[in-house]
Amino acid sequence: MADHSQHHIVPKSTYYLIFTALMLGTGLTWWIATIDLGAMNNVIMLSIAVTKATLVILFFMHVKYSPKLTGTVIIGAVFWLLIMLVMTMNDYFTRDWLHFG
């Protein structure tokens, strides 16, 4: 069960790079929030958030250098969250379809 997580040492420069990206992302989100792009505001802000989260997971949390199993756990959890969101939303979005029937 050789595994890299404990041997691979991420260079500090990578950490600084990621840190800079996260800070920029935060600034960008704030700026986007103040301008009016219609529905795109939310889409962009959430995309930035997802990107930031991915960076943290991959580098700060070393998932890029970890066994596949770790990635599977994360993807599994997010997928299960999506199950909950999608199937519940399916109810909320179609509640008044009955009126057309």
Add this chain to the structure above:
Amino acid sequence: MSNAASVAHDEQQHHPRLAHHFESLEQQTDSSLFGMWIFLATEILFFGGALMAYMIYRRWYPDAFALASSHIAILPGAINTAVLIISSLTMALAVHAAQTGERGKILFFIVVTMILGAAFLGIKGYEYYEKYAEGFIPGLGLEFRFPEPEYAKNAQIFFSIYFVLTGLHALHMIVGLGLMTWMFIWVKDGVIDTQYYAPIEIVGLYWHFVDIVWIFLFPLLYLIGRHVHHG
């Protein structure tokens, strides 16, 4: 049944922290990191439930939510975001120091991370106080005073979610501070070394997770709908 396998392992350096039921420190480290990730998976679903409530009511009451969100000052939230990201960096550096065995640096970065965490909680506390002063507490028998009374009811839902989410997040931070105190002691006592630093890594994972939660909470609670009502 051969016992060659177990004999082979016994020859390996027997680390004092190797628990009796593991064959090797590597298996032990692997297991504990894997366990931590599963725990974080449960956390995703835990916060996910509240997030779902947020999504549904935001769709039902877009105006009330946009208005309510615009009553929250961005600045403290933004500062807190920065504070948390910096603390994530210092946490990562603490793990790095643990990997390279620089004990002084581990201690330093743990302390810095803890100070940043405390700063976050301080700012959060100040924000809570502001909400209290403005009358945005949706319960506790306090009067909920929303400037636009016709939206008051649904704004109350927004603030309910706001307090649940930020409250749970803050609770996680407090737990994190406790864990880091523990790690501080372990590093000081020499429990942690370059062979055995999984505990620090695990606390690091936890701390980064808490950071990720905030990465989502900040736009969702403070910013969304902001462009409609310039608060």
Add this chain to the structure above:
Amino acid sequence: MRSGTPLFPEAASTIAPRVDALYLFLVGLTAFMTILIAALVVIFMIKYKRRDPNSIGARIHGGMALEIIWSIIPLFIVLGIFVWATGIFFDIARPPAETMNIYATGKQWMWKFQHLDGQREINELHVPVGRKVKMIMTSEDVIHDLYVPAFRVKADVIPGRYSHIWFEATKAGEYHLFCAEYCGTQHSGMIGKVVVMEPDDFQAWLSGGVQEGSLASAGSKLFQDLACNTCHRPDAQGRGPVLQNLFGKTVTLASGENVVVDEAYIRESILTPSQKVTAGFQPTMPTFQGLVSEEGILQLIEYVKSLKTDMPVSAVRPNTGGPAPNENTPAQAPPTRN
């Protein structure tokens, strides 16, 4: 309602025989599968009983063909059941176009019914044979559930919202009416009866008893009392939109969304007017939350529904059949609260 020990419920609505047919099919399937399984278990236990304490079973790993067969066959059986059952469900869930409407309000722990003509009942519901009846239901406190076993229908009755069931009774008689969603201490006391009458008897019942104004007329009175009429005027001179001919129409909101005006929409307009502001108007309408009871809201809804210009437009509206308001009841009597 019967005495003795029945083993099968009475079927007194058009949907009941269809539900029963599906039920009996499933009972048959269950009996068949259970007997088959039980028989195999018993036969194998006897036939292959261990006689020598050291014996072991034959070496069989499995069989792909068998696995596929016994996955696919049940799959098709259950999908068949799904289609059958869903067909019935959609007929239960979607009321037909022309129905006679009755309003129901649940509260801990009683049922209140209001007929369009103004009759009110508590824990007793009179309906005629052969008419499609739609119950429009809401609750004043917690979730209840209106259940008439003989009709095989039920639906949760939810505060803040309208739900409905519909049925067409086929047999005169008295049937149980239960609250089927647990709602607190006297949940089991929140029961009553449905009295199904021949149409003539029903007409007689409608016109007998205490004469009250029709629902719409009670609503009309409320409309004055609450001063709605200061803003909503038939001549487009008021601060609010004209409500004549509104029901069933599609209106455009300030947010650009289009909504169909139904009971729920009117209810919302009264309780949370700023939620959905009609395009072209200021959100000046005050909320009437707390000023008007759930029953009052139902009366107002019925009044708004009854508002028409002189043109005979009633037929174009879906969902609102039933005796046209003002038809056979004098609208003078003031509404009395039960």
Add this chain to the structure above:
Amino acid sequence: MSSSTVAMPPTHYLNNGLTLKSWLFTKDHKRIALLYLVAVTFFFMVGAAFAVAIRLELATPAGDLLSDENYNRVFTMHGVMMVFFFLIPAVPAILGNFLIPLQIGAKDLAFPKLNLLSFYIYFVGSLFTMYSIVSGGLDTGWTFYTPFSTVASTSAVVPAALGIFINGFSGILTGLNFIVTIHKMRAPGMTWFRLPLFVWAHYATSLIQVLGTPVLAITIVLVAAERIFGFGLFNPAVGGDPVLFQHLFWFYSHPAVYIMILPAMGIISELVAASARKQVFGYTFVAFASIGIAVIGFLVWGHHMFVSGESVYAALVFSVLSFIVAVPSAVKVFNWIATMYRGSVSWETPMFYVAGFIGLFAIGGLTGLFLASMGLDVHLTDTYFIVAHFHYVMVGGTIMGYLGGIHFWWPKITGRMYNDLLGRVSAVVIFVGFNLTFFPQFVVGYLGMPRRYHAYPEEFQVLNVLSSAGASVLAVGYLMPLFYLAYSLKYGEIAGDNPFGAVGLEWNTTSPPPTENFKTTPVVTWEAYEYPTPVEGHVV
């Protein structure tokens, strides 16, 4: 069967330390399993006492024994105790805890301290819930529907909910422990497809625990916030949606019913193989059926809400998926039966429980199809038909499996044998009593008798009396094992390492096993349930 000449091993986990402290602070998974055994049995008794009260009250149509208020508290606590404190922990925390390390050839679970912590969390959770019984009871039903539970109920909702919240973490941590153990602690040669099906079933169960329970936790937080602070997420008076609560609740609680049945199915797979001395027919299908049930089981929760005001289109999706989840269950049933075919079927106690399980689970599962049928569920939901359905699967299914497992592994756990005849008699009594109790409820349910009713119309009485009479037979059946198993602890025959002549790593160590399970780490070179070459003279 074993002969009385064999002796107990000189040292084993039971005599490795006899002080109270050596038990209460043990990190040995086998001892923790026994701690759970005691606690879980206790909560079964509490739940059963409430069941007795229910059946006594319902023997007559009028509400005469208990007030309506108390009746509501009784059935609520019956449900809460049975579901959260008895059935969900029963198989995983007792048998799973005891057997998983043994079956995969590990010395312990991956996190022994966490395992002990889980037990104490469970214990603390139960204290909160017990506290709610004495401080005014709980009258919301085990489903806690809002807005009743948040706004209207005057009973002790918060302590009970907190108890369930805390208890949830016990389940999460146990599941987490199992997953890591199964991934990382298998003995050399113990590949995934050599794992006993019991382990597969627990793997699937653990997935549900880990992914479902946190949603229950946040739901309880929201309910508590609404009750304590007056937040309004589920309160229509401020624009909240009570149906959202139901989504969140059932997102956990439907998968939870598979937390209850999957481990029992795992037991049945083991028991069928051991009773027939034969490889489980279609091993891989049975293994993947467990995973399939766990995954698809997460997609069907809305079938509890067909009449709740959820959209009919959402209902349609939930309905079809509910039907699909029945297929892997069918696969399992058929494979068990096929396993018996040309086996060497023992007539010892465990096999009697297996037979009971298969029959009762078939009825319980098939009546689940009635409920997944939307048009029919409109009539059946919230009637006694539901009550009968879930008792068939939970009591007829899981408890049968659980008791079968206890009887099968009892000699491994204690080193002693119980009286096999009494064992078989108890299985039959339970089977008969069970059917007498719950079959009439299907009938009275289709007649329309609503559940959670403390008084009911007179025409339902005969069926209810039958049901109450059955419950007393059932009580005898459940009390019997309590006595003869306790008796065997001291007076039972010494069982020997492998009294049933079964295969599986747990039978390759002493009974009871030593503290670290095996003298040397086993190396697995055989397939699951591989019995040695046929003994000559066996006729098929």
